[in-house]
Amino acid sequence: MSRTDRSAVGVVPATPAVQTGNLVTDFYDDIRRLSAATWPAPVRDDRTRFTVGGALPDLTPAVRRYLEAAEVSWHEMGYYRDHRLVLLNLARNPGTNTTKTFASLLIVARAAEFIRRYGEPVVIFSPTSANKGTALRDALARALSCGLVEPEQLRVVVLAPAANAAKLRANALSADRRLARLNPVLTSDDPVAETVKALGRRFVDDYADKVHREHGSHLWYSLDLDNYLIADVGRALFEHAVAPVDAADRPRTHAHAVSSAFGLLGYHLGRDMLERDGRSDPTRRPHSLLVQHLGTPDMVLHLRYGDFDRDRVPQYRPDPVTGRLQQRHDPHFPLLTTDPGEVLDPTFYTRRPTTADRMTDIIKRHGGDGIVVSGLECAQRYAQAAPLLADAGFRVPEDPATVREWSLMMALTGVLNGIDRGLVDPAHDLVVHGSGWYTDEDVRALTGSELTPVSSADDIFRAVSAGSRSC
Template identity: 55%
Template sequence: MTTTTAATVPTAERNLILDYYERLPQAVAALVDDPAPVTEPGAFAPGFALPEPDAAVREFFEPARAQWRELGTYDSHRLVLLDLAGNPGTHTTKTFPSLLIVARAVEYIRRTGEPVMIFTPTSANKGTALRDAVARALAAGLATPDQLRIATLAPASGRSKLRTGGLSEDAELRSRNPLMVYDGERAEDVKALARQFTDTYAADLKRRHGVNLWYSMDLRNYVVADTARAFFEQDADPTDAARPRLHAHAVSSAFGMLGYHAGRDVLEAAGTTRPESRPATLLVQHLGTPDMVLSLRRGSFDRAGLPHYGRGADGLWRQEADPRFPGVTEAVDEILDPTFYTHRPATSPAMNAIITRHGGDGIVISRHECLERYAALRDRTADHPRPLPADPRALREWSLVMALTGVFNAVDRGLVEAGRDVVVHGSGWYADADVRTPAASELVPVSTVEDIAAALL
């Protein structure tokens, strides 16, 4: 296998919000039927209006930077890293939608004088990014602690990925912005629990305290921000004059890839780029939640679609029947990273349709496969300001390693057309040294809707 590495010096950098501030309304118009606020409790949303980008707002948006970095070649493929994890407050791509979500809340508060509490379930990263964005808004003076609050609900399985910070360390802010941890058996149940609380108590919160509760998990809140990935690509490395291209992304529900393709829709509708040059997509998942790959390749989320694995004398499970699934794994239901926790994602039909139209595939990888390639992956990122840690046991966020492993496996197994450039979405990576985990006193344990009510009411 012919391979070269390249110094990961960025060939382009943009602020994905400020540099495309005038284009974001086009994305909203393409994705949102009615961008006006919804004031009904339980369905509240502040609308899609953004504040004027004065000095304070520009400072607030400062972390929304992305870089286009060359990663050398692998076989016949040029590799590029779309680095979306530069914000030290998050080290994930959730920075971009979270900043926009909070900015929209700020604009609603300014226009109406009504306070807003953002509320979201999260495996960890969404909540961390929203808390970081709220803390930035308060520090910039865009709102007061009485006007803008954030409540997050994470499963206990994601505790090692949670972060302490300004909202946790100050006792008053900690009380106003609770970081709740659910100790139930199924991590994904945080979504149903958060939705149930919103439906049951949002009206009460509005009546008793005048606070608008915003359940912010609407897909559009994330897809709008991620359209800027396509805008950046068009500036940094346009597809029309390039070789065929493939975009690879480690996914749970593929919000980021849906956003990228929505951005392509905007560009193509404006005649800025041709539909014929639209890149294909490679979805990368782990065995804990391989649902999008199963849906794409089998037409069903049923785990019966997994290939049959046999256990060897060394305790490892192996299969050779399907190149889209791990050849070797320590467990057939292995949870490589608890970030990826969504079963039966509602986004699968839309993503399947995009891949059917524009090309692509899906692949599932294992920890064993990631570790086999880890030294080579670390060499690839050695010149990055924040390289992968020497010891993979220190890694707390595996998205980048998953995506790169998925790409190399797919190339080796003939799943990627020869000569395609590959853009790897660096949607997140961080290690022990990057994270200060909250103390137990900074967390609010919950088991029921009533527990959430006690924390928020």
């Protein structure tokens, strides 16, 4: 079937063609150099700003086993209205089913190398909507099983909104009583989910010295943009290895469901490396398509208007027949929704992201756009997307209500809607970043007794101290 023939029909599946790799070990020299240049040395003299430095361990057999979870694949999905659709599957690790695997593996590996060199224990602490925390805990469990660290040397403490508890999954750290005490999962019931970041920062500022003085551990607040960018440069390096843009017959647009767009920023940092080193032509830099939900459309608002003013979201009015809310004024926002402030997935909880200026500048320079999707629109596209996802190896339930992680479905919906509404260059093929997908069947969520409610920095300190006393 020619491209012209395809343009007249819906999604046309491709004969599955998959190329796989390891996003970390395949490009370890590049990542190791970049990490060392970003953090030349640990910060040990300021407890509240402690970092382990950028040194990564040598690729010993144990480290290779540890990094096996960093699988990635390039999957030809098919065509939609003359656009080739490719999935960059970043959710192959069954311990997380999200792209947070890669950064978490490197964060824990850097901590293990710091401990090997200095013999000083570290507590990694991070606020999270859920997925970052799950990935850090998965990485630590892997490090323990591979013998990179001992339980009392490296711990992970995460703080999540209580409303997101269904996305906090059990693993080896929760199955063992001692490991569970060492590595507590804390929850805050503040109605504004993002306040976990401010609470977490307050705890580190107020208690880092005390944690070190009383328990001998460095407290590492790992929620730093660069900790995530370094891992995500591998996306551009992997694309260059398996399907370089310079050899493609058409330009590309990379689509990603985003909150702060760490993943796309990392991809573009990788593109910077390739272009600076003369490995790729800067004029072939792909466009970017940001996909968000109505709960936090801040990146799209900033791209379109230069600010985060929610009054710029179009006004929705009820359809007199269906009662559904609708608007026809702005193709960048859902045409149909049940709620103008809909939280489609609580993973995407960041308001006024500090990364907005950087991402907007990239799109202004290199091309792209943004689109917001609704749950109704995702439901309308579910039947089209299901066979594509199943061919890529994802478990696709008949009932979309049992999907717990919506980022990949949001990205696919944004791509298809963006094509239909003229927001994607008609000459471009699409690369969809598969940043996360899991269902009820994929996850055993932590139960109430496995979660520790907190409401203050004092509460967090008590939880960390309880784990320290169990060493």
